[in-house]
């Protein structure tokens with residue numbers, strides 16, 4: 001039986017991945033220091049997994065965690081543009097040094113493949129709104145840069161050392177369990193919790209900026225495919241739905257689902273934010289057999305229901 005390591009397994013996406021692996025009967029080890037994640041996210045499978053509570057910046061702990069591991073899903077990172085603008089050094093240390101530690105340890109432990117959580121933010125503000133993997137990256141924030149450097153390190157480790165890596169550029173993943181309590185939280189949980197509390201959701205800028213909002217089950221599906229697909233070592237793939245919605249449309253959709261007539265308020269645009277982001281998912285379809293499993297409206301309904309329960 002294969003043995004999987006999920007870094008950041010107590011986080012939003014990582015915890016969904018951990019539960020999917022456990023459901024398939026796989027052996028799973030989780031590595032997390034619970035900076036932004038919570039042990040309670042995987043509480044219902046806690047007796048079926050191994051848990052290493054440690055920091056990605058600690059190379060000895062990372063080396064210990066990869067011992068005996070076949071496949072690594074590297075989700076662990078500090079995942080916010082705004083946090084990275086406020087404190088670029090800590091984001092750099094965790095996202096770049098942590099990823100390098102993980103790659104070195106995985107190489108030395110003969111891990112079969114590392115699947116890396118990359119980010120669509122690597123594209124930055126390119127005039128072309130549809131982002132395909134052959135566009136040159138243009139990161140617009142320290143966070144975006146760190147995630148892109150992680151990708152480059154993955155490719156270098158494949159080329160230099162033969163460690164198989166696959167990078168998945170996630171486009172605005174959302175779903176149950178996503179943190180809504182921090183000023184660094186993503187827009188969907190922030191909007192839902194605003195409506196829940198009878199407060200006006202805050203829209204940064206004019207709200208016409210758009211994103212390819214992607215339900216978390218699609219990201220899990222892409223990870224599982226990327227882990228075992230043949231002939232894709234060193235490749236980078238977009239993971240999105242291939243549909244876009246503006247922030248204004250999103251606020252309206254969520255407001256309708258929550259039967260709220262509270263109107264959003266408009267505040268100053270966020271530094272480092274990109275204007276439009278839409279995934280071209282043809283490469284993932286062709287080489288991974290990826291197809292989005294859950295569309296935006298269905299995903300939003302499930303997410304709203306989770307927050308309401």
Ligand SMILES: NC(=O)c1ccc[n+]([C@@H]2O[C@H](COP(=O)([O-])OP(=O)(O)OC[C@H]3O[C@@H](n4cnc5c(N)ncnc54)[C@H](O)[C@@H]3O)[C@@H](O)[C@H]2O)c1
Pocket residue numbers: 007008009010011012013014031032033034035036037038054055056057074075076077078079094098117118119120147169170171172173174
């Ligand atoms: N959510 C999105 O839309 C999105 C988009 C693009 C990329 N990503 C990437 O996907 C991954 C998961 O993101 P998420 O949304 O689930 O965020 P999250 O914050 O819920 O998960 C990140 C996890 O990493 C852990 N972590 C942070 N620093 C650590 C450290 N020093 N040592 C060990 N663990 C540490 C956190 O505690 C958390 O559990 C991240 O790598 C993020 O950059 C997410």
